[in-house]
Amino acid sequence: MIARKIMMLGEIGVGKSSIVQRLVFDRFDFNYKPTIGVDVYRYDLPPRPGREAMSLIVWDTDGNFGEAIFRHVYMREASAAFIVGDLSRRNTLDSMAKLGAGFREALPGRHITFLLNKVDLVEAALRMEVPEPLVPFAAPVVTTSAKTGENVQQSFIDSADAIIRRDQ
């Protein structure tokens, strides 16, 4: 089975760990517990036409790293990144573009997905807004809810497919 490394990046409290916990264990913990250092998870995808079985090794990083993460050993050989923001805290969306640019510079050509998380907390009208700084990346921008599971699993499947396309 092939395995690929995926980074979860984003400011503190945007829901990176909650997204991974929803993906891997299909659960949501209402108690906030900040990640210190990095937590590593495995998410196995079954085979399907055009893609053999695949393990995503998800590195859930400490939001405190900020852009310093790109100088850290943790980033080595990552195949893709999920850059997460909190739709209910607009200032966290601004830093997404900086992290996106940092990732592109550190690992050119690797797939990026921007996740606008906590969509369950905002009004429907805000759901459709793509933050302007993210537009130039031409990367998928997906609204997610770790609480309800909305779009979480599909985002990772799409990212896995993108990694395979790049490898080919």
Added chain:
Amino acid sequence: MPSSDETNSPRPGPRPAPLLTAGMMLAERGIYGMIWVDETLTTVARYGRLVDFVEVGEPLTRELLPLVGLEDEIRALKDSDGRVIELPGIAIVDNKGESPKINISVFWSKDEESFLVVLTRYSSRSDLEVELSRQIRARLMAEAEVMQTSKELAKTNAELARANRDLEEFASIISHDLKAPMRHLRYIVDEIETATEGALSGSAISKLSELRDQSRRMSGMLTSLLEYSSVGRKEEIAEEIDTHGLIHAIIGSMRRTPGFEIEIAGFWPTISTVVAPLDLVLRNLVDNAIKHHDRADGHIRISCADKGDTLLISVEDDGPGIAKDQHAAAFLPFRRLKPGGAEGQGMGLAFVKRWVEAAGGRLDLESDPSLRRGTTMRLQWPKMT
């Protein structure tokens, strides 16, 4: 991942006695475990806590997830004497829970002709510090959320207070209690005139007449205030409007002297908007430009440009202009910049600004008579969908 505290029982596979001894010594010094790996990155031996999940004879990275992707880098260690790959502060999480935070070090052991993976306690902070850090950050996050909520609540409260203040001001001024005495005052004047017919001096008659006029004016002002306060309260429905037709209709209805020219320029599109307020705003702006002009042969240029989601409409006259220090006052209710000038109660621009703002637009005044004659009113009017 591994959470067992028990030391592994011996398992099949090569485990040289000297390395076993070394492993035991390291374990006694707080090192969680060691894994011996051959050149194909297959586990050949393991020892200690937290490594019992690693199967001998299986690829190292099958279970030691943080090393996935680093296979080439590990192989290269063989040719880089003394080099170590170090991954600090990592926890491996599976459905059984989270491992302690560990440091993973990988290096090539020349003596043993194998790679060594050493799992040690995360040494940069004690567990207590890590837990303390978690708790502090959790509290900071909670406080930040409370602050954000309080800020939004305070903003809503301020808006509510302002709306209440507005309402109270108008409610207190505009009431029948105020309008009724005004009417009563005029009736008293009529009664005095009737009762004293022929007995009053010319001066007294003139004063009574003035009293009647002033009370009538006061009633007019009260009516205007009522109208002013009601702007924007009524929900207008957007309609399609040909702005070119609208401006021509407005100009056609304006009375002006024969030499007075009004020019329409620019592109006037058909848009969807609240038509009645737009009509009122344009009518008032053009009317003001005519009314306050000081020459019979004045010229007004009304132009329009489509700026996407707004129209930019300019009404430019070559009248006497408005001194810069009077610009702000020009938009206030009941301010007449030239006492005794054009007729009215000085509500025109105040009304216009209120209508514009209620529609979500903007109105700016440009004029400086010290440089040149004329005033330009720039209107940004929103389109609606």
